[in-house]
Amino acid sequence: MAAQLWALVWRDLWARLRDRSALVLGLLAPAALIAVFSLTAEGPTQTDLDVGYANVAGDAPVAIAIRQGALSSLEADGTLAVTDYGDRGDLLAAIEDGDIGAGIVVTGEGPGAVEVIQDSEAVVSGAILGAVADSSAAAVDGIGQAIGAEMILGVESPSADRLQQRLGALMSDGEGSVTVVDVGDEVGGIDLKTQLAAGMATFFLFFTVQFGVLGLLEEQRRGTLTRLLASPVPAWQILLAKLLVSFIVGVASMACLIAFSAILLGAQWGNLAGVAVLVVAGVLAAVSTITLVVGLAETPEQAGAIQAMLALVFGILGGSFFSVARSGGLASTLSVITPHFWFGEGLVQLSGGQPWTAALGPAGIMVIFAVVVGLPGLLLAGRTVRP
């Protein structure tokens, strides 16, 4: 009995391997897209933000605080690349020419006056320089105030330099009432590369699983199904064989793509057993979808077209091409009906070194999807193999 079943499965698998379209859709196309996406995901070469500085107010304390304090430390840690200009006009011209995105001009000495100029599109450079100007101004004013207060309190020769040094130390230690603390790696989270690879793998999975169940309709048209039904092979075995082919092709495609993206592109999938659970559940969901489609369709072309539509709609909604979750609203609510979303969610749960059991929740939802869609699918597709 089992021998007959495996003979059917093996024959179909062999035929798929020879007709290279399964390889193209199951491996080549997704692998190529994963590769392209992971290259484009790196974005333009990250350079420092180009900003400018000009001082037309001599030795104003705020000029020293800005240029030798905040700006030079942001320059040192690679956030900014600072160019010095002789006057406001030169700096403005550089912004208009697109050489720099934003600049700081120190315009007054007593009282200190600072102007932050930014191009309307350089929002990040502008905001950083704005914050730098504010914090430097606050520091300089704070020192002025401290000197005044110390003179009132009778401290002998309060010195601006000394106070400035000590305030600088306090500021760089981050000492104060408001502190920013890194949560660090414990957040876990999925990196962009893995997210894109998972999106492409699940998107093409819904095309790949066609090579199997869809064969029922093709064999029906060619007349080979009738002959098969006349043989001593039980009808349920014919259906099961097609389901198994879809399942095996789907798992093989996912496994190869996961290995490809992990080994060659550095995608980080997380706990392998957990990923395996997700793959099995995801493939079950995809196979159940194509089973229902085959049960409803009359010709292989029709089934192929419907499955392609579902694959595209699910893929787009489920975030295979772009994150729907970012947009919020209706689209991100709708995305939870797709197995694609839950596959990605499973990877999110596995990220940060979680054990395989973290994938069980999302995998369970994909299995529920498979049951809800697959049972009517089996009943309908079962009619095709009735003698």
Added chain:
Amino acid sequence: MTSTSTLDSIVAIVKANMIRLRNERSNLFFLVILPLMIVFALGLAIGGEASDSLVGVVDPTPSEAGQTVLDVVDDIDNVTVRRYDTAQELRDEIARRAVDVGWVAEPGEEGGLTLQWYAAAGEGFRLREIVENTVRSMNVDRQVLQLVTEDAGVDEAEAVTALAQAEVFLEPTTVERTTTGGDPENDSANIRAVLAAGQLTLFIFLSSLTGASYLLSTRLLGVTRRTRAAPVPVSAIIAGEGLSRFLVALLQAAIVFFGSWLLFGVDWKAPWAVLALSVGMALVGSGGAMLLGTMARTDQQVGAIGLLLGLVLAALGGSMQPLQFFPDALRQIAFVTPHAWMNDALWRILVDGEGFAQVWPSIVVLAAAGIVLLAVASVALARTLR
């Protein structure tokens, strides 16, 4: 055979192809609904708020200090703040990259505040620098108080009084902000147009290639050979099939062009230049489709290779993510695809405000590539007919 009857044959072949196209109902989905749905979804997902840097904030006990930091961040253009109730919610959203960075505000002793900083893996947005500098200015008062109490050896109350007296004589430093350049309000409209433009390129080529199955089935069923026996000259068959593919490509271009303009208000800026580019791309697409329809042996092959080339070249050619956001080396390589020529020209039209006068070289490149492909495909198809 007279030239009139050759023309009649071409028209007949084109007509038969168009009727087949119309009769297949799934084409309504693939040619009309799908591309417009993607333009719409992209507009939602990337064109709107989602292209902003998304900042998540959890602040269960709002404080003045927390609000100050939030105001600074909220004031930055292209930053959208979303609020969450619990740290777990924020953590999950960051883990699935639905939010880029965020913080949980936790009140400390004596009105202090700790911001626990979260960032998505590999996130490149420099919000942290902005927040840190903001926090610095907020901390100055506290630090100055500490200096004065230490130096003068007085308690905090005395120091506060002295500082308040000193403040009267102080002329505070002023910080003025100036913005130059265009109106950033137009940016989101531009981005929507660029995204629609990418889909215009993608679908002209993809729909052409998947349409190759018509030519394939005509060949496999022996229709082309029987037409040849009609007798219809080989040149008429080739012209008819080529023209059919070209018309499908143009139809697809028109659907995306007018659909995104009329339904989603995409402003094409220089419509004639965009249409000329579309015609160039349609030539490339129809050449590719004829070649695929001639070389392929099964319908599955056409489907698989059509999807492979249609999506991979589109991704590499900047249809899914603008070329301007590519790493530098990859941007050079991208120009092996026809898509990059079209997408680059469309970017220059939509973002840099260029027109026909500047982008015509791209149109020439596309048209030339299309004509070469069509010529090669014609020779290949002619061989199968003789």
